Amino acid sequence: MQRKLFLHIGSHRTATTSIQQFMHQNFEPLKTQGIFYPLRVPRHIRLMNEIFSGRDKAGDVAISLSRRADNQPEDIHTLVLSDEDVSMRRDLRALVPFTERFDVKIIYSMRRQDLWLESWYFQNIKWQWNPALSHCTFEEFLQQRDAFHWIHYDRFVRHLEDLFGAENLILNVFEKQQMPEGPVVAFCNSIGLTDLTGFPPPPHVNSSMSAEMVEFVRHMPLDSLEPPERDLLRRALEQVDRDILGHTGKQSEQLLPRDLREAILAEYAEGNAAIARRYFDRETLFLDPLPAADAPLAKLEIPQDSATLMQRFVAPLLQQLVANGTISAANKAAPQQDRT
Structure with missing residues (x-):
């Protein structure tokens, strides 16, 4: 039977670090459930960088991962790779060769764009990995929001559909009422791990500064x-x-006044509604209310x-x-x- 490979590709600011720490810290217990989180790292950023740079190929990586899974004493039926930076890339065709060896499923979590922009600003200042965003004011940051193509969810998901098929996409909505047990538990459910008996409580890491x-x-x-x-x-x-x-x-992290918040959300409304109809059989993607006007x-x-x-x-x-x-x-x- 073909093994499953879950590719968790983001987006940022949807508890990705907490998810990665949970998977990494529970390496051995996960294997007893047939789930292999390979390479003994929390995040597979180096592996993904090698693939997208052309220094390695997904087909070769798939062979290597299969051998690693074969060498485990447990019966491995599922592998999981996680790197949220994958979502920032405009062309994900380099990952398609994984489908030659695995039943590939893509996991992507979506956060409402106004909240995501606020949180993403805080993180860019805190980590300063991108000089273009490391020292700008919030107003200057918002002027560059078109560069964040991966939060135009309808466009981004269309690209994923073209490569992997809509039937192989698992889309989660990062909201409390849509993740009642939290994002780590929601992720575990996405990979088929529905019984967390014996696992430690999910961590919460990478919080924002004031x-x-x-x-x-x-x-x-x-x-x-x-x-x-x-x-x-x-x-x-x-x-x-x-x-x-x-x-x-x-x-x-609330920085947007109500009028600007509504104007920004209006830019994404049509695409969000399209995703809601295609994947959730409803008209509204995000269900949580906006912050109060005051x-x-x-x-x-x-x-x-x-x-x-x-x-x-x-x-x-x-x-x-x-x-x-x-x-x-x-x-x-x-x-x-x-x-x-």
């Missing part, structure tokens, strides 16, 4: 640092945000006077870097030679 910390980070050159140094600095910033600034709960917005603001800025952000950050050992006498550079 709005004021995001605005502070926007002015910092994290994108100019190497990833290890960037991670150390970001960790310290998150600690200051939580422990010093007191932002301990889930942070509000709901307070998160404030992307930092102190304008230097003394308050130093006291609230800079000094605590330096203290945290020392406390973490990032700034330490043990890291003292070798003395420079006298060049006189």
